[in-house]
Amino acid sequence: MNLKRYRVNNIQEALQQIKKDLGPDAIIVSTRQVKESKNSFGLFGKSMLEVTAARDETAQRQPSPPPVLKKSPEVSPYGIPETLEKKMPSPSLSRSNHEETQRMLLPIREEIQELKDMIAGMQQPSVESRTTVQLQQDMSEIRHMVQTLAAQSNQLRDEELSENLVVLFQQMVFNGLEEKFARRLIQEAKKSIPLEELNNFPYVKIFIARMLMKIIKTTNGIPKEGTKQKIFSLVGPTGVGKTTTAAKIASEQVLKYKHKVAMLTVDTFRIGAIEQLRAYAKIMNVPLEVVANKAELNQTIEKYSDYDVLLIDTGGRSQRDEAQMFELRELLESNHRVDNYLVLSSTTKDYEISEITRKFGEMRLDGVIFTKLDESTSYGCIFNHAIRFKKPIAFLTTGQKVPEDIEAATKERLVDLLLNIAGD
Numbered sequence: 449m450n451l452k453r454y455r456v457n458n459i460q461e462a463l464q465q466i467k468k469d470l471g472p473d474a475i476i477v478s479t480r481q482v483k484e485s486k487n488s489f490g491l492f493g494k495s496m497l498e499v500t501a502a503r504d505e506t507a508q509r510q511p512s513p514p515p516v517l518k519k520s521p522e523v524s525p526y527g528i529p530e531t532l533e534k535k536m537p538s539p540s541l542s543r544s545n546h547e548e549t550q551r552m553l554l555p556i557r558e559e560i561q562e563l564k565d566m567i568a569g570m571q572q573p574s575v576e577s578r579t580t581v582q583l584q585q586d587m588s589e590i591r592h593m594v595q596t597l598a599a600q601s602n603q604l605r606d607e608e609l610s611e612n613l614v615v616l617f618q619q620m621v622f623n624g625l626e627e628k629f630a631r632r633l634i635q636e637a638k639k640s641i642p643l644e645e646l647n648n649f650p651y652v653k654i655f656i657a658r659m660l661m662k663i664i665k666t667t668n669g670i671p672k673e674g675t676k677q678k679i680f681s682l683v684g685p686t687g688v689g690k691t692t693t694a695a696k697i698a699s700e701q702v703l704k705y706k707h708k709v710a711m712l713t714v715d716t717f718r719i720g721a722i723e724q725l726r727a728y729a730k731i732m733n734v735p736l737e738v739v740a741n742k743a744e745l746n747q748t749i750e751k752y753s754d755y756d757v758l759l760i761d762t763g764g765r766s767q768r769d770e771a772q773m774f775e776l777r778e779l780l781e782s783n784h785r786v787d788n789y790l791v792l793s794s795t796t797k798d799y800e801i802s803e804i805t806r807k808f809g810e811m812r813l814d815g816v817i818f819t820k821l822d823e824s825t826s827y828g829c830i831f832n833h834a835i836r837f838k839k840p841i842a843f844l845t846t847g848q849k850v851p852e853d854i855e856a857a858t859k860e861r862l863v864d865l866l867l868n869i870a871g872d
Protein backbone atom coordinates (compact mmCIF):
# COMPACT_ATOMS: atom_id res chain seq x y z
CA MET A 449 0.00 0.00 0.00
CA ASN A 450 1.36 3.35 -0.94
CA LEU A 451 -0.01 6.37 0.84
CA LYS A 452 0.83 9.98 0.25
CA ARG A 453 -0.37 13.19 1.70
CA TYR A 454 -0.30 16.49 -0.11
CA ARG A 455 -0.85 20.08 0.88
CA VAL A 456 -2.02 22.02 -2.09
CA ASN A 457 -3.94 25.11 -3.10
CA ASN A 458 -6.66 23.23 -4.86
CA ILE A 459 -7.79 19.77 -5.81
CA GLN A 460 -6.56 20.04 -9.41
CA GLU A 461 -3.04 20.56 -8.14
CA ALA A 462 -3.36 17.45 -5.96
CA LEU A 463 -4.79 15.35 -8.76
CA GLN A 464 -1.89 16.22 -11.06
CA GLN A 465 0.65 15.30 -8.40
CA ILE A 466 -1.15 12.11 -7.42
CA LYS A 467 -1.38 10.94 -11.00
CA LYS A 468 2.31 11.60 -11.47
CA ASP A 469 3.38 9.97 -8.18
CA LEU A 470 0.95 7.09 -7.83
CA GLY A 471 -0.52 6.58 -11.27
CA PRO A 472 -4.12 6.48 -12.49
CA ASP A 473 -5.25 3.79 -10.04
CA ALA A 474 -4.72 5.90 -6.95
CA ILE A 475 -7.78 6.86 -4.97
CA ILE A 476 -8.36 9.76 -2.65
CA VAL A 477 -9.23 8.71 0.85
CA SER A 478 -9.54 12.06 2.50
CA THR A 479 -9.62 15.78 1.79
CA ARG A 480 -9.73 18.51 4.37
CA GLN A 481 -8.99 22.18 4.75
CA VAL A 482 -6.05 22.95 6.99
CA LYS A 483 -4.69 26.22 8.22
CA GLU A 484 -1.01 26.63 7.64
CA SER A 485 0.97 27.20 10.81
CA LYS A 486 2.19 30.66 11.70
CA ASN A 487 4.53 32.17 9.16
CA SER A 488 7.63 34.23 9.95
CA PHE A 489 5.54 37.34 10.56
CA GLY A 490 3.66 35.57 13.31
CA LEU A 491 0.47 35.56 11.29
CA PHE A 492 -1.62 32.58 10.41
CA GLY A 493 -0.98 31.38 6.92
CA LYS A 494 -3.66 30.76 4.35
CA SER A 495 -5.98 27.84 4.31
CA MET A 496 -4.82 24.89 2.23
CA LEU A 497 -6.25 21.62 1.10
CA GLU A 498 -4.79 18.45 2.56
CA VAL A 499 -5.35 15.45 0.36
CA THR A 500 -4.46 11.86 1.21
CA ALA A 501 -4.22 9.36 -1.62
CA ALA A 502 -3.69 5.61 -1.59
CA ARG A 503 -2.69 3.04 -4.13
CA ASP A 504 -2.52 -0.67 -3.70
CA GLU A 505 0.68 -2.13 -5.02
CA THR A 506 0.21 -5.70 -3.88
CA ALA A 507 1.40 -7.07 -7.19
CA GLN A 508 4.80 -5.43 -6.92
CA ARG A 509 5.20 -5.89 -3.21
CA GLN A 510 8.73 -6.31 -1.93
CA PRO A 511 10.08 -6.64 1.57
CA SER A 512 10.40 -3.13 2.84
CA PRO A 513 12.38 -1.58 5.66
CA PRO A 514 10.69 -0.42 8.84
CA PRO A 515 8.56 2.58 8.11
CA VAL A 516 10.19 5.99 8.19
CA LEU A 517 8.20 9.09 8.65
CA LYS A 518 9.79 11.67 6.40
CA LYS A 519 9.55 15.08 7.95
CA SER A 520 8.93 17.42 5.12
CA PRO A 521 10.03 21.02 5.12
CA GLU A 522 7.66 23.86 5.77
CA VAL A 523 5.23 24.36 2.97
CA SER A 524 6.32 27.19 0.74
CA PRO A 525 4.03 30.14 0.26
CA TYR A 526 3.66 28.97 -3.32
CA GLY A 527 1.83 25.89 -2.15
CA ILE A 528 4.44 23.33 -3.17
CA PRO A 529 2.99 20.04 -2.00
CA GLU A 530 4.20 18.72 1.27
CA THR A 531 4.38 14.94 0.95
CA LEU A 532 4.17 12.70 3.89
CA GLU A 533 5.31 9.33 2.86
CA LYS A 534 4.86 6.22 4.87
CA LYS A 535 5.58 2.75 3.71
CA MET A 536 3.75 -0.17 5.20
CA PRO A 537 5.95 -2.90 6.65
CA SER A 538 6.32 -6.22 4.87
CA PRO A 539 3.74 -8.91 5.59
CA SER A 540 6.13 -11.33 7.32
CA LEU A 541 4.85 -10.38 10.74
CA SER A 542 4.53 -13.89 12.05
CA ARG A 543 8.31 -14.34 12.06
CA SER A 544 8.93 -11.29 14.16
CA ASN A 545 8.87 -11.49 17.89
CA HIS A 546 6.01 -9.83 19.69
CA GLU A 547 7.75 -6.58 20.55
CA GLU A 548 9.13 -6.14 17.09
CA THR A 549 5.67 -6.79 15.67
CA GLN A 550 4.17 -4.20 17.96
CA ARG A 551 6.82 -1.69 16.93
CA MET A 552 6.28 -2.40 13.25
CA LEU A 553 2.54 -2.17 13.64
CA LEU A 554 2.48 1.14 15.40
CA PRO A 555 2.72 3.25 12.24
CA ILE A 556 0.02 1.15 10.59
CA ARG A 557 -2.24 1.66 13.54
CA GLU A 558 -1.61 5.34 13.37
CA GLU A 559 -2.10 5.35 9.65
CA ILE A 560 -5.40 3.53 9.80
CA GLN A 561 -6.64 5.90 12.43
CA GLU A 562 -5.34 8.97 10.62
CA LEU A 563 -6.40 7.78 7.24
CA LYS A 564 -9.98 7.58 8.12
CA ASP A 565 -9.85 10.96 9.77
CA MET A 566 -10.06 10.45 13.48
CA ILE A 567 -12.14 13.15 15.00
CA ALA A 568 -10.09 16.11 15.98
CA GLY A 569 -9.80 16.62 19.68
CA MET A 570 -11.08 13.21 20.53
CA GLN A 571 -9.15 11.18 23.05
CA GLN A 572 -6.58 8.69 21.77
CA PRO A 573 -8.12 5.48 20.52
CA SER A 574 -7.42 2.51 22.68
CA VAL A 575 -4.63 1.23 20.48
CA GLU A 576 -3.88 -1.58 22.89
CA SER A 577 -7.29 -3.13 22.39
CA ARG A 578 -6.61 -3.86 18.73
CA THR A 579 -4.91 -7.11 18.09
CA THR A 580 -2.34 -7.86 15.44
CA VAL A 581 -4.75 -10.17 13.68
CA GLN A 582 -7.41 -7.48 13.58
CA LEU A 583 -4.94 -5.01 12.15
CA GLN A 584 -3.80 -7.38 9.46
CA GLN A 585 -7.42 -7.97 8.59
CA ASP A 586 -8.02 -4.22 8.49
CA MET A 587 -5.07 -3.80 6.17
CA SER A 588 -6.24 -6.45 3.77
CA GLU A 589 -9.73 -4.95 3.79
CA ILE A 590 -8.27 -1.54 3.03
CA ARG A 591 -6.19 -2.98 0.18
CA HIS A 592 -9.23 -4.63 -1.28
CA MET A 593 -11.23 -1.43 -0.92
CA VAL A 594 -8.56 0.65 -2.65
CA GLN A 595 -8.49 -1.80 -5.58
CA THR A 596 -12.26 -1.92 -5.91
CA LEU A 597 -12.58 1.83 -5.60
CA ALA A 598 -10.00 2.43 -8.30
CA ALA A 599 -12.00 0.25 -10.69
CA GLN A 600 -15.33 1.86 -9.75
CA SER A 601 -13.85 5.32 -10.19
CA ASN A 602 -12.69 4.53 -13.70
CA GLN A 603 -16.18 3.38 -14.49
CA LEU A 604 -17.57 6.67 -13.16
CA ARG A 605 -15.09 8.61 -15.26
CA ASP A 606 -16.39 6.69 -18.28
CA GLU A 607 -19.83 7.99 -17.35
CA GLU A 608 -18.31 11.47 -17.61
CA LEU A 609 -18.65 12.39 -14.00
CA SER A 610 -16.55 15.37 -13.02
CA GLU A 611 -13.32 14.53 -11.22
CA ASN A 612 -14.51 16.39 -8.11
CA LEU A 613 -17.50 14.09 -7.83
CA VAL A 614 -15.30 11.04 -8.33
CA VAL A 615 -12.96 12.25 -5.57
CA LEU A 616 -15.85 12.69 -3.14
CA PHE A 617 -17.26 9.31 -4.12
CA GLN A 618 -13.91 7.76 -3.25
CA GLN A 619 -13.71 9.56 0.06
CA MET A 620 -17.22 8.56 1.11
CA VAL A 621 -16.92 4.92 0.09
CA PHE A 622 -13.51 4.63 1.69
CA ASN A 623 -15.11 5.90 4.87
CA GLY A 624 -17.67 3.10 4.77
CA LEU A 625 -20.62 4.62 2.94
CA GLU A 626 -22.30 1.96 0.85
CA GLU A 627 -21.21 2.30 -2.77
CA LYS A 628 -24.75 2.40 -4.09
CA PHE A 629 -25.63 5.34 -1.80
CA ALA A 630 -22.47 7.24 -2.70
CA ARG A 631 -23.12 6.70 -6.40
CA ARG A 632 -26.70 7.95 -6.07
CA LEU A 633 -25.51 11.03 -4.22
CA ILE A 634 -22.95 12.07 -6.77
CA GLN A 635 -25.28 11.41 -9.66
CA GLU A 636 -27.92 13.56 -8.01
CA ALA A 637 -25.29 16.24 -7.32
CA LYS A 638 -24.23 16.17 -10.96
CA LYS A 639 -27.78 16.99 -11.99
CA SER A 640 -28.21 19.78 -9.46
CA ILE A 641 -24.87 21.57 -9.35
CA PRO A 642 -24.58 24.43 -11.85
CA LEU A 643 -22.14 23.52 -14.60
CA GLU A 644 -19.80 26.40 -13.82
CA GLU A 645 -19.44 25.20 -10.21
CA LEU A 646 -18.59 21.58 -10.97
CA ASN A 647 -14.90 22.35 -11.03
CA ASN A 648 -15.07 24.19 -7.74
CA PHE A 649 -14.12 21.49 -5.22
CA PRO A 650 -15.16 23.28 -1.99
CA TYR A 651 -18.51 24.10 -3.57
CA VAL A 652 -19.13 20.50 -4.64
CA LYS A 653 -18.08 19.16 -1.24
CA ILE A 654 -20.39 21.49 0.65
CA PHE A 655 -23.18 20.69 -1.79
CA ILE A 656 -22.86 16.97 -1.05
CA ALA A 657 -22.60 17.68 2.68
CA ARG A 658 -25.90 19.55 2.49
CA MET A 659 -27.52 16.67 0.63
CA LEU A 660 -26.38 14.30 3.37
CA MET A 661 -27.68 16.64 6.05
CA LYS A 662 -31.10 16.47 4.44
CA ILE A 663 -31.07 12.69 4.44
CA ILE A 664 -30.12 12.06 8.06
CA LYS A 665 -32.27 12.78 11.08
CA THR A 666 -30.97 13.76 14.47
CA THR A 667 -32.68 14.66 17.71
CA ASN A 668 -29.72 16.54 19.09
CA GLY A 669 -29.76 14.69 22.39
CA ILE A 670 -32.97 14.33 24.34
CA PRO A 671 -35.69 15.96 22.25
CA LYS A 672 -36.46 19.35 23.73
CA GLU A 673 -40.06 19.71 22.59
CA GLY A 674 -42.75 19.48 25.21
CA THR A 675 -42.36 19.91 28.91
CA LYS A 676 -43.70 16.55 29.82
CA GLN A 677 -41.70 13.91 31.54
CA LYS A 678 -39.24 12.01 29.37
CA ILE A 679 -38.86 8.26 29.78
CA PHE A 680 -36.15 6.49 27.84
CA SER A 681 -35.10 2.93 27.55
CA LEU A 682 -31.74 1.88 26.17
CA VAL A 683 -31.86 -1.44 24.36
CA GLY A 684 -29.35 -3.28 22.23
CA PRO A 685 -26.83 -6.07 21.97
CA THR A 686 -24.41 -6.95 24.75
CA GLY A 687 -21.46 -4.78 25.57
CA VAL A 688 -22.21 -1.87 23.25
CA GLY A 689 -22.24 0.62 26.11
CA LYS A 690 -25.87 0.86 27.21
CA THR A 691 -25.19 1.16 30.93
CA THR A 692 -22.29 3.58 30.49
CA THR A 693 -24.37 5.70 28.12
CA ALA A 694 -27.34 5.69 30.52
CA ALA A 695 -25.02 6.98 33.24
CA LYS A 696 -23.63 9.66 30.92
CA ILE A 697 -27.09 10.86 29.91
CA ALA A 698 -28.34 10.84 33.49
CA SER A 699 -25.41 12.78 34.72
CA GLU A 700 -25.74 15.41 31.99
CA GLN A 701 -29.40 15.78 32.87
CA VAL A 702 -28.58 16.24 36.53
CA LEU A 703 -25.51 18.45 36.21
CA LYS A 704 -26.27 20.54 33.16
CA TYR A 705 -30.05 20.78 33.18
CA LYS A 706 -30.65 20.34 36.91
CA HIS A 707 -33.36 17.84 36.10
CA LYS A 708 -34.78 15.37 38.55
CA VAL A 709 -33.63 12.00 37.27
CA ALA A 710 -34.29 8.41 38.29
CA MET A 711 -32.67 5.32 36.88
CA LEU A 712 -34.31 1.97 36.36
CA THR A 713 -32.77 -1.29 35.35
CA VAL A 714 -34.31 -4.45 34.04
CA ASP A 715 -30.93 -6.09 33.73
CA THR A 716 -31.51 -8.80 36.25
CA PHE A 717 -29.75 -11.72 34.66
CA ARG A 718 -26.17 -10.56 34.41
CA ILE A 719 -24.08 -10.77 37.57
CA GLY A 720 -22.65 -7.40 38.47
CA ALA A 721 -24.93 -5.49 36.13
CA ILE A 722 -26.96 -3.87 38.87
CA GLU A 723 -23.86 -3.03 40.88
CA GLN A 724 -22.40 -1.19 37.89
CA LEU A 725 -25.41 1.07 37.61
CA ARG A 726 -25.80 1.38 41.38
CA ALA A 727 -22.30 2.78 41.59
CA TYR A 728 -23.11 5.45 39.00
CA ALA A 729 -26.46 6.26 40.61
CA LYS A 730 -24.77 6.71 43.97
CA ILE A 731 -22.21 9.14 42.57
CA MET A 732 -24.93 11.16 40.87
CA ASN A 733 -27.18 10.90 43.89
CA VAL A 734 -30.15 9.65 41.86
CA PRO A 735 -32.49 6.82 42.84
CA LEU A 736 -32.03 3.43 41.20
CA GLU A 737 -34.84 0.93 40.92
CA VAL A 738 -34.53 -2.67 39.82
CA VAL A 739 -37.59 -3.98 38.02
CA ALA A 740 -38.23 -7.56 36.99
CA ASN A 741 -41.35 -7.38 34.86
CA LYS A 742 -43.89 -5.18 33.15
CA ALA A 743 -46.07 -4.70 36.25
CA GLU A 744 -43.09 -3.55 38.31
CA LEU A 745 -41.96 -1.29 35.51
CA ASN A 746 -45.35 0.43 35.38
CA GLN A 747 -45.50 0.77 39.17
CA THR A 748 -42.06 2.34 39.23
CA ILE A 749 -42.93 4.75 36.45
CA GLU A 750 -45.94 5.81 38.53
CA LYS A 751 -43.80 6.19 41.62
CA TYR A 752 -41.55 8.67 39.83
CA SER A 753 -44.25 10.55 38.00
CA ASP A 754 -42.98 13.88 39.29
CA TYR A 755 -39.45 13.29 37.93
CA ASP A 756 -38.25 15.02 34.75
CA VAL A 757 -36.33 12.11 33.27
CA LEU A 758 -36.49 8.35 33.82
CA LEU A 759 -33.77 6.29 32.23
CA ILE A 760 -34.30 2.57 31.81
CA ASP A 761 -31.22 0.44 31.29
CA THR A 762 -31.76 -3.05 29.95
CA GLY A 763 -29.49 -6.06 29.79
CA GLY A 764 -27.76 -6.76 26.50
CA ARG A 765 -29.60 -9.23 24.33
CA SER A 766 -28.57 -11.19 21.33
CA GLN A 767 -30.71 -10.33 18.36
CA ARG A 768 -30.59 -14.03 17.50
CA ASP A 769 -32.12 -15.12 20.78
CA GLU A 770 -35.84 -15.09 20.04
CA ALA A 771 -36.89 -15.65 23.65
CA GLN A 772 -34.86 -12.70 24.91
CA MET A 773 -36.17 -10.47 22.15
CA PHE A 774 -39.73 -11.48 22.88
CA GLU A 775 -39.29 -10.72 26.56
CA LEU A 776 -37.93 -7.25 25.78
CA ARG A 777 -40.77 -6.49 23.40
CA GLU A 778 -43.28 -7.63 25.99
CA LEU A 779 -41.74 -5.36 28.57
CA LEU A 780 -41.44 -2.18 26.58
CA GLU A 781 -43.43 -2.24 23.40
CA SER A 782 -46.89 -1.62 24.69
CA ASN A 783 -45.72 1.15 26.96
CA HIS A 784 -46.28 4.25 24.91
CA ARG A 785 -44.84 6.54 27.50
CA VAL A 786 -41.41 5.01 27.00
CA ASP A 787 -39.19 6.01 24.08
CA ASN A 788 -36.97 3.14 23.06
CA TYR A 789 -33.45 3.94 21.94
CA LEU A 790 -31.36 1.32 20.20
CA VAL A 791 -27.71 1.50 21.21
CA LEU A 792 -25.26 0.45 18.49
CA SER A 793 -21.50 0.39 18.50
CA SER A 794 -19.88 2.12 15.52
CA THR A 795 -17.22 -0.61 15.60
CA THR A 796 -19.75 -3.27 14.61
CA LYS A 797 -19.72 -4.49 11.01
CA ASP A 798 -22.19 -2.81 8.72
CA TYR A 799 -24.22 -5.95 7.92
CA GLU A 800 -24.41 -6.83 11.59
CA ILE A 801 -25.69 -3.36 12.47
CA SER A 802 -28.46 -3.95 9.93
CA GLU A 803 -29.29 -7.40 11.30
CA ILE A 804 -29.43 -6.04 14.86
CA THR A 805 -31.65 -3.16 13.82
CA ARG A 806 -34.05 -5.39 11.93
CA LYS A 807 -34.42 -7.69 14.93
CA PHE A 808 -34.73 -4.98 17.56
CA GLY A 809 -36.89 -3.08 15.10
CA GLU A 810 -39.63 -5.62 15.64
CA MET A 811 -40.45 -3.42 18.59
CA ARG A 812 -41.01 0.31 18.27
CA LEU A 813 -37.70 2.17 18.11
CA ASP A 814 -37.73 5.92 18.55
CA GLY A 815 -34.09 6.59 17.85
CA VAL A 816 -30.54 5.30 17.91
CA ILE A 817 -27.34 6.04 19.79
CA PHE A 818 -23.95 5.28 18.25
CA THR A 819 -21.22 4.45 20.75
CA LYS A 820 -17.46 3.92 20.64
CA LEU A 821 -16.74 6.43 17.90
CA ASP A 822 -13.28 6.68 19.41
CA GLU A 823 -12.63 3.04 18.57
CA SER A 824 -14.03 3.15 15.08
CA THR A 825 -12.14 4.07 11.96
CA SER A 826 -15.03 4.48 9.60
CA TYR A 827 -18.24 6.36 10.06
CA GLY A 828 -20.05 5.48 6.84
CA CYS A 829 -21.98 2.84 8.76
CA ILE A 830 -23.83 5.59 10.63
CA PHE A 831 -25.04 7.05 7.33
CA ASN A 832 -25.86 3.65 5.87
CA HIS A 833 -28.03 3.08 8.91
CA ALA A 834 -29.69 6.48 8.67
CA ILE A 835 -30.48 5.91 4.98
CA ARG A 836 -31.70 2.33 5.42
CA PHE A 837 -33.74 2.71 8.59
CA LYS A 838 -34.52 6.44 8.76
CA LYS A 839 -34.20 6.47 12.53
CA PRO A 840 -33.13 9.68 14.21
CA ILE A 841 -29.75 9.67 15.91
CA ALA A 842 -29.82 11.03 19.44
CA PHE A 843 -26.33 10.74 20.89
CA LEU A 844 -22.78 9.83 19.96
CA THR A 845 -20.35 8.53 22.54
CA THR A 846 -16.63 8.93 22.25
CA GLY A 847 -14.95 7.11 25.12
CA GLN A 848 -15.27 5.32 28.41
CA LYS A 849 -15.27 8.33 30.68
CA VAL A 850 -18.49 9.13 32.50
CA PRO A 851 -19.91 11.73 32.11
CA GLU A 852 -17.79 13.60 29.58
CA ASP A 853 -17.52 11.21 26.63
CA ILE A 854 -20.93 11.85 25.10
CA GLU A 855 -22.33 14.42 22.73
CA ALA A 856 -25.75 15.20 21.38
CA ALA A 857 -25.81 14.09 17.75
CA THR A 858 -25.98 16.92 15.24
CA LYS A 859 -26.12 16.74 11.47
CA GLU A 860 -23.07 18.97 11.15
CA ARG A 861 -20.99 16.68 13.34
CA LEU A 862 -22.10 13.56 11.50
CA VAL A 863 -21.37 14.99 8.07
CA ASP A 864 -18.03 16.20 9.34
CA LEU A 865 -17.18 12.65 10.40
CA LEU A 866 -17.74 11.44 6.86
CA LEU A 867 -16.37 14.33 4.82
CA ASN A 868 -14.14 16.36 7.09
CA ILE A 869 -15.78 19.68 6.52
CA ALA A 870 -14.56 21.58 9.53
CA GLY A 871 -10.86 21.08 8.78
CA ASP A 872 -8.23 22.21 11.23
Ligand SMILES: Nc1nc2c(ncn2[C@@H]2O[C@H](COP(=O)(O)OP(=O)(O)OP(=O)(O)O)[C@@H](O)[C@H]2O)c(=O)[nH]1
Pocket residue numbers: 574685686687688689690691692693715718721762763764765819820821822823845846847848853
Ligand atom coordinates in the same frame (compact mmCIF):
# COMPACT_ATOMS: atom_id res chain seq x y z
N1 LIG B 1 -14.01 3.17 23.88
C1 LIG B 1 -15.25 3.26 24.33
N2 LIG B 1 -15.71 2.37 25.22
C2 LIG B 1 -16.98 2.49 25.65
C3 LIG B 1 -17.85 3.51 25.18
N3 LIG B 1 -19.04 3.34 25.79
C4 LIG B 1 -18.90 2.26 26.60
N4 LIG B 1 -17.67 1.74 26.53
C5 LIG B 1 -17.10 0.59 27.21
O1 LIG B 1 -17.72 -0.60 26.74
C6 LIG B 1 -17.76 -1.57 27.76
C7 LIG B 1 -19.18 -2.07 27.92
O2 LIG B 1 -19.98 -1.02 28.41
P1 LIG B 1 -21.35 -1.23 29.15
O3 LIG B 1 -21.94 0.11 29.38
O4 LIG B 1 -21.23 -2.14 30.30
O5 LIG B 1 -22.12 -1.97 27.98
P2 LIG B 1 -23.60 -2.58 28.05
O6 LIG B 1 -24.19 -2.41 26.70
O7 LIG B 1 -24.32 -2.02 29.19
O8 LIG B 1 -23.24 -4.11 28.29
P3 LIG B 1 -24.29 -5.27 28.76
O9 LIG B 1 -25.14 -4.69 29.83
O10 LIG B 1 -23.40 -6.36 29.23
O11 LIG B 1 -25.03 -5.65 27.54
C8 LIG B 1 -17.22 -0.89 29.01
O12 LIG B 1 -15.87 -1.23 29.16
C9 LIG B 1 -17.36 0.59 28.70
O13 LIG B 1 -16.43 1.39 29.39
C10 LIG B 1 -17.33 4.45 24.22
O14 LIG B 1 -18.00 5.37 23.73
N5 LIG B 1 -16.04 4.26 23.83
Ligand SMILES: [Mg+2]
Pocket residue numbers: 690691692715721761762763764
Ligand atom coordinates in the same frame (compact mmCIF):
# COMPACT_ATOMS: atom_id res chain seq x y z
MG1 LIG C 1 -25.28 -2.96 30.81
